[in-house]
Amino acid sequence: MQVTEVTSTTMPQCHTGNITQDQLQQEFNFLRAEQITRTMLNQGLITADEYRRIMVENVVTFPTFISQIL
Numbered sequence: 178m179q180v181t182e183v184t185s186t187t188m189p190q191c192h193t194g195n196i197t198q199d200q201l202q203q204e205f206n207f208l209r210a211e212q213i214t215r216t217m218l219n220q221g222l223i224t225a226d227e228y229r230r231i232m233v234e235n236v237v238t239f240p241t242f243i244s245q246i247l
Contacts, residue, residue, distance in 0.1 A: 200241070207239035 211232065218228040 203239050204241045207235060207241045210235045210239060 214223075214228055214231050214235065217223045218225065223231070
């Protein structure tokens with residue numbers, strides 16, 4: 178096991194502008210879609226490959242700040 182020490186104390190830059198109601202709704206929609214998809218995977222209703230393909234579509238359908246880091 179290799180351990181890496183992080184020495185930087187600066188915070189990464191974040192979006193500092195105002196978030197609109199529409200952007201907030203998109204964030205919620207993405208998170209809800211991800212939660213439903215994960216539940217389907219956990220219950221065996223879809224395969225891991227189907228989960229990945231659905232999440233790719235979710236990222237396209239719900240463009241959000243969160244989806245940009247996934």
